[in-house]
Amino acid sequence: MIHEWLKQSWPQVKIDLHIVLALTSSTAAAFMAFKWMGQNRIKKQIQEARRKRDHGLGQMEKVVQEFKQQNPGVQAAHVLSLPLAELVEKLKEGSLSPESVLYTYMEKALAVHQEVNCMRHFIPECEQHLQELKKQKERGLLYGVPVSIKDHIAYKGHLSTCGLVQSLGALAEEDSVLVEVLKRQGANPFVITNVPQSLLNYDCSNSIFGQTVNPRDHKRGPGGSSGGEGALIAAGGSILGFGSDLGGSIRLPSSFCGLCGLKPTAGRLSNLGVRGPIDGILTVPGTVGPMARDVESLALCMKALLCDDMFQLDPFVPPVFFNEEVYSSSMPLRIGYYDTDGYFLLPPCMRRAVHETKKLLQEAGHTLVPFTPPSVDYAIDELYIKGLFADGGSTLFAMFERDIVDPCLKPQVAHLRIPKLVRKVLAKFVKPWFPRLASHLNALCGVRSVNCLWELNDKVMAYRKKFVDQWKKSKLDVVLCPVLGPAFNLRYPSNLLAAISYTMLYNLLNFPAGVVPVTTVTEADEEELGQHQGHFGDPWDKRLKEAVKGAVGLPVAVQCVALPWQDELCLRFMKEVEMLSHQRRLEKAM
Template sequence: MSNQGWEAIAAAKRKALSDSIPSEWRIPADIFPAETQEDVTGFPKSSGWFTEKELEITGSTATQLLQKLASGELKSEEVTKAFCKRAAAAHQLTNCLSETLFAAALDTARSLDEHLARTGKPIGPLHGLPISLKDNFNLKGIDSTVGFIAYVNDPAKYDSVLAEILRGAGAVFYVKTNVPTAMMIAESVNNVFGRTVHPRNRNLTSGGSSGGESALIAFGGSVVGVGSDIGGSLRIPAACTGIFTLRPSSGRFPTTRCRAGLAGQEAVLSVNGPMTPNLNDLELYCKTVVGAEPWISDPRCIPIPWRSAELPQKLKIGVLWNDGMVTPTPPVKRALEHTVQKLKAAGHELVDWSHEDHAELLSVLARSFVSDGGKSVRETLKGTGEPFREEMSAYEQAKEVGGYDMWQLHIQRNEIQKRYLDRWNNAGIDVLLLPTTPFATVKNGQFKHVGYTGVYNVLDYAATSFPTGLSVDQDADKATGAGFKPLTSIDEEINSEYDAQAVLGMPISLQLVARRLEEEKVIEATKVVLDALSK
């Protein structure tokens, strides 16, 4: 197919997405923010276009909404309409959606309302709550393009297992969100839908690959979204936008029947997890999904119920100041120092953690992704003549390795996993504290280095990304001076591009990591850190 062919397909898909927004949810031209307006998060309140009730609903937490939905104080139809409208506005201002499911969502909501009225009982723990899904979660009859032209007009033949579980718990699906090509870029940009931008500053990235989710949530268009993570795809966008997420270990949450960007690549497993504006709702999601016993319907899930985590009164926390490859930019360095000081003041023990093995872990990650020589991506692109995007050059240039070489890579991975675990156990630490990314966020197109997140995908450790409550300050976070000594060439590039003015006011996040399958522990430890930061 000619270049015009793939471009036409993409244009038609974008038009269909735009046309799917009802006229009553299209922002009136006379109040539409100018393209030059950077921060659009205040639009719902300042525009006068949203009713007080719509603002109240979309400004509530998931926990608050669920209590009112279960009691009948709020109708799911009313709640769903409010989130559909806010999500429609979010898309018009940030390009965060890939699919709208508005009519089906309202039908589902009305059915749930009828059930509650008839029986007096909610369907399940998520009764009537709108939940947004990243594009890769299959819903029968709906596209999951994962940023490929070839998957446009290729509706899923079944629901993903997670979608079945969430629907059974009473959730309402109303939108799917944008991702990068193959979900393998740390910003959400592709040839189908284009680029998703940051609602707090549209010159900046909302991250990737779950960047449609992070933009939607940061705008207030969702209270619970679900994304996925194979190299940082939950934690990077959460950190860029200042929201919460959990990267669980593989086997904890169901992943079967999702569309993969690199189907069959299993040297490093993709996982999915929640993205929320607060930690309580994140934990509520986890308890609900694991409480549904997903191992009954997903053969890859491990039968571990959600457990209570018993933490010592005083934690021993390892601190990774840098990963030996890239120095955190001034805001992140300041946030890390501030958090360490607060934790010490609260009586916790903080010890330095070495970046030993990190470069090798990142190498394993990178080589795993291109071990097929980029063939999976190339074959998908070939069908429509879609070209490789510049961000996917590593896949375009990769050379395929044989089975023997792949097995050697597995051996190397397993050896590092053992070394890292032994080092952790010998140090006697409870969790690790470190940057999520080297920066708060960056200008569109400038994201580099997934080393702080990707190593824990190879190790398969549980991790949260959380906002510290700090934001970028022009005076406190001035660029590194002439005496700065970069660790690597990529470090030099990242720090030379750093501009405090460009990211002024952006939230600063950090990452907390626990060992494999310690999701409950890392969430409880995150509560401890947040408590220390609040004092």
């Protein structure tokens, strides 16, 4: 019967199959054509964005040359050599003009950009703002200081791209609160700096504006995601810059580039007008913060920002002014310290920096006690990564699907492309020989439901309490610990997300944390790196070794941490570390 039916129906079946095949082929062809058109449109958007940037930089160069012709006597080298506090003093007393400072830094920034590709755009409105500043009767704490800002900190009429092509069409309708307060305090934002695609990476490259490199070694990255800021300030093209920090994005560029950077307690400074690729993540709080060449510049910046204007423009920022008494105190501190978090063993130079700094602090009269942060592996995988990628990374992956993925991000995007079920299967398969990757893959699956997200947030609060209890049990004022470094060779950050456990931890906890450079990589460090096995001897430990090799002479930093809302104490501790390290370098040089 079936045979007879097939015999009778076969001509129609053949027709139907031909139709299906034709439709399938047409659909595939249409899909490929649509994809090609989409990619072509993206490429045109990229070309236009680059053209606009080049035009802006050309405009910047033109006004600099005009100023130099009209003012040939400006001592540029002198202006660039001044620390922020001294520069501010000379601007206020009138021995330096705001014009000479602005155009000097504009010229230097252009030169730096030619070397390291750190600027995303020039802010031509800075010239008009300069004239407005001169008319003001009251001069703010940052009067006449040119400042740089990270890509996603809104400046009216300019883009906040987050390194994504899909964000190239939306201009900011108003200034972020941070920019508005800076202007009211006399500062003058003059350039916007480059970031990695999506911000969620500690390299600094995107498919629109390309790779930013480290000014100290062009074969290495400047860190991220505030990498453009780090490169520009480190090379002298800006005296004060502003980044943001969700997992180390201020502290990592500061470490890689040899700067001082502060991640304040989230909520201490306004985040209004600071957009991310994914807004609304509450499990891990992010914050904006300053980056500069010295700690005193960070403190001056915080004094300026923690003002009535900040509290009125953003009523969610607690009206707590800068506590000068805490910052200026010379009372001995009780300092906890550790050289490894037990999760990721850093290179020998980073651990040496902690021990040398510990010794200096002890000799200066402070009390140093060992401190072991609790359950860091649990905090990073089960709390931080699971909270940041609560949706399994689907929102972020959808953004990359509508973009051209930068080569630096491809390994990271490859993880997001793996279906959740496959991630779980892979995690079970690799666990015996690569347990950290297994935990990482499971964490990237996110949470199953809203109830699970609530439970996760509850676990974060419980972990914070556990950490604080251990801190108080040891009667600590502050903690000294490592920060990731030295600067990585290019293309490594996407393959080593877990290596930033030392910075991610304090985002999860919402503790203020800052970075201070204290030494440089030595030949002995490099030799010891050859024997580095890490805690596990797995591919991540081997990759870290490759990422940092050949770094002799590059900066090495430490991380200084305080309890929430004790930002001034954190800065005071940073200042102490900076001073003692500086004294040691002077003694060695004599």
